[in-house]
Ligand code: SF4
């Protein structure tokens with residue numbers, strides 16, 4: 203595990219600073235900042251080339267959009283869609299179908315690499331288009347229930363809830379906090395933009411029930427975005443993230459029972475300092491367990507102080523490192 207630790211901090215890297223509009227002579231950096239935002243959007247939903255309005259939208263900004271059964275494009279966005287599932291999506295949908303996350307993955311997803319971060323993710327497996335036949339992935343979403351629309355509406359993925367908004371998050375050099383904002387995605391097939399329902403970003407988020415899903419997905423988003431930032435800079439100190447670490451990222455993201463087995467049946471709890479009461483809770487709480495998994499991965503991948511090694515393990519590691527360096 204410690205072999206994966208890398209101390210490079212992409213957040214402090216110059217190339218990721220998002221310049222102020224009025225800051226002169228920074229066009230090249232501005233371009234790079236904008237590219238980073240597009241990368242992040244692509245992770246939320248592959249837009250099939252749909253144009254993104256280059257306007258940052260805050261919580262109180264207004265936009266005109268409406269979607270209902272009478273729109274001429276009803277269900278058009280549920281065919282051939284490129285939908286990356288979040289950890290929360292997989293948990294809720296597998297619970298909805300009464301199956302284990304591993305079985306849900308097997309039945310309804312395809313493994314993919316989110317290229318911007320070079321990390322494995324699960325995408326919703328679309329059906330085949332009528333024209334093509336076979337598994338071309340251009341057909342209906344497996345959960346589309348004909349004219350009724352989404353057959354899993356109450357548990358639909360975060361990506362479907364966000365649409366037609368994109369989400370971006372950037373951290374300027376020197377800032378303590380990330381700056382998150384939304385932007386509009388206007389794909390040709392979506393006619394909802396022309397309809398006269400004026401609403402603020404926060405009203406839309408409330409209506410779509412997005413607030414409830416932030417906690418379990420935040421660690422996942424943080425890691426994807428940080429890795430995407432690293433990739434724009436050519437990788438963490440020129441090093442690749444170990445294949446085993448990528449596998450663990452996938453396990454934590456998609457399969458809480460599998461990660462629980464890892465935590466409880468390996469030396470994890472001998473290595474890391476985890477409160478016994480917390481250990482009891484993660485035996486049944488998938489969300490908490492997933493949050494622990496992402497905290498652990500942030501420590502392994504970025505050396506963040508999100509989880510602490512036990513003192514004895516730390517001392518042993520320091521002694522070994524000193525020995526390897528020939529120090530007494
Ligand atoms: S999950 Fe529902 S809303 Fe999302 S693409 Fe499938 S049918 Fe459409």
Ligand code: SF4
Pocket residue numbers: 268269270273275276277278279280365366391392393394395
């Ligand atoms: S394409 Fe746009 S307006 Fe049409 S059903 Fe999908 S979200 Fe609604």
